[in-house]
Amino acid sequence: EAKRSALGVVRYHPTDERGSRRRLTLAAELRRAIDTEQLIVHYQPKMSLANDFIIGYEALARWEHPTRGLLTPDEFIPIAEQTGLITSLTQSILRQALYRCRDWQPQHPGVAIAVNLSTRDLRDRSMHATVAQLLTETGVDPTLLTLEITESSVMGDFTTALAVLEALHDLGVNLSLDDFGTGYSPLTYLQRLPVNEVKIDKSFVTAMNTSTSATAIIRAVIDLAHTLDMTVVAEGVEDEVSRRTLTLLGCDTMQGYLLSHPLTPGELSNWLDHEAR
Numbered sequence: 595e596a597k598r599s600a601l602g603v604v605r606y607h608p609t610d611e612r613g614s615r616r617r618l619t620l621a622a623e624l625r626r627a628i629d630t631e632q633l634i635v636h637y638q639p640k641m642s643l644a645n646d647f648i649i650g651y652e653a654l655a656r657w658e659h660p661t662r663g664l665l666t667p668d669e670f671i672p673i674a675e676q677t678g679l680i681t682s683l684t685q686s687i688l689r690q691a692l693y694r695c696r697d698w699q700p701q702h703p704g705v706a707i708a709v710n711l712s713t714r715d716l717r718d719r720s721m722h723a724t725v726a727q728l729l730t731e732t733g734v735d736p737t738l739l740t741l742e743i744t745e746s747s748v749m750g751d752f753t754t755a756l757a758v759l760e761a762l763h764d765l766g767v768n769l770s771l772d773d774f775g776t777g778y779s780p781l782t783y784l785q786r787l788p789v790n791e792v793k794i795d796k797s798f799v800t801a802m803n804t805s806t807s808a809t810a811i812i813r814a815v816i817d818l819a820h821t822l823d824m825t826v827v828a829e830g831v832e833d834e835v836s837r838r839t840l841t842l843l844g845c846d847t848m849q850g851y852l853l854s855h856p857l858t859p860g861e862l863s864n865w866l867d868h869e870a871r
C-alpha cells in the first residue's frame with residue numbers, strides 16, 4: 595500500500611494489510627458520518643427482575659455506512675478514540691438518546707436511558723458541561739440518565755476520571771460500572787467511585803450455566819453491590835434458566851437477547867406502542 599508522507603514522498607508499506615487500510619478509510623469517513631447522521635442509536639431494553647417492568651433502555655451506537663452496511667461499535671469506537679472524534683461521537687449519541695427519552699416520557703413516564711462513555715470522555719474536564727447542556731436542551735430529568743463507564747477507562751488516569759465522574763454525579767445523573775469483573779482494578783476503587791450501579795459482564799452470565807464458581811462470583815458481586823447501596827444489572831442474559839437464577843440471587847435488572855436484541859429506532863417505536871397497551 596502506498597502512502598504519502600509528510601514530505602510528500604510516496605512510501606510503500608509492505609506490511610500494511612487490508613484491515614489497516616479499512617481502518618484508515620473508516621477514520622477518514624467518520625467525521626462526515628457523525629455530521630450527516632449516519633451515526634445512529636439502537637436501543638436495548640432493561641427489565642426489572644422484581645416485577646418484569648421495562649425500566650429503561652441502553653443506547654448502543656451503530657454506523658449506517660452508505661456502502662459497507664451496518665457497522666457495530668467494535669469497528670469504529672476504537673477509531674473514534676484514536677482520532678479524537680469520540681468527543682463528537684459521544685455528544686451525538688447523547689443528544690439522540692436524550693431526545694428519544696424525552697419523546698417517550700408522556701407514554702412511559704420515568705423510563706430511563708443509559709449511554710456509554712469511553713476512556714477519552716473520562717479525561718475531558720468539560721464532560722459535565724456537555725451533559726448539563728444536553729439535559730437542559732432536551733428537558734430530560736438528570737435522574738433518568740445513566741452514564742456507563744468501564745473500570746479500565748477509569749484506571750489509566752484515576753485522578754482525572756474521578757474529578758470528571760464527581761462533576762457528573764453532582765448533576766444528579768446515575769453512573770454505572772460496566773463490564774464489571776473483567777478489569778483488574780482493586781475492589782477498593784468501587785468504593786471510591788460515585789457509582790450507583792454495577793453491570794455484571796456477560797462472560798460471567800454465560801459461564802453461570804456451566805460453572806458453579808461463576809455463580810458464586812455473581813452472588814458475591816450482588817451482595818457487595820447491595821451492601822454499598824448499588825443496584826445490579828446482568829447483561830447478556832440469553833436463556834430462561836439464567837434469568838431465574840439471577841432473580842433468585844437478588845439481581846435487580848436484566849438485559850439481553852432473552853428479552854430483546856438492540857432495537858432500531860423504528861423497532862423501538864413499535865415496541866413502545868406495544869408496551870403501552
Ligand code: C2E
Pocket residue numbers: 638653654655666667668671684687710711712742772773796829830831832849850851852855856
Ligand atoms: P457493552 O456496553 O457491554 O454493550 C453490550 C453489548 O452486548 C452490545 O454490543 C449488545 O448488542 C450486546 N448484547 C446485548 N445483549 C446480548 C446478549 O444477550 N448476548 C450477546 N452475546 N450479546 C448481547 P454492541 O452494541 O456491539 O456494543 C459493543 C460495545 O461497544 C459496548 O459493549 C460498548 O462498550 C461499546 N459501545 C456501544 N455503543 C457505544 C457508544 O455510544 N459509545 C461508546 N463509547 N461505546 C459504545
Ligand code: CA
Pocket residue numbers: 652710742772
Ligand atoms: Ca454498556
Ligand code: CA
Pocket residue numbers: 772773793795829
Ligand atoms: Ca456492558
Ligand code: CA
Pocket residue numbers: 773795796829
Ligand atoms: Ca460487556
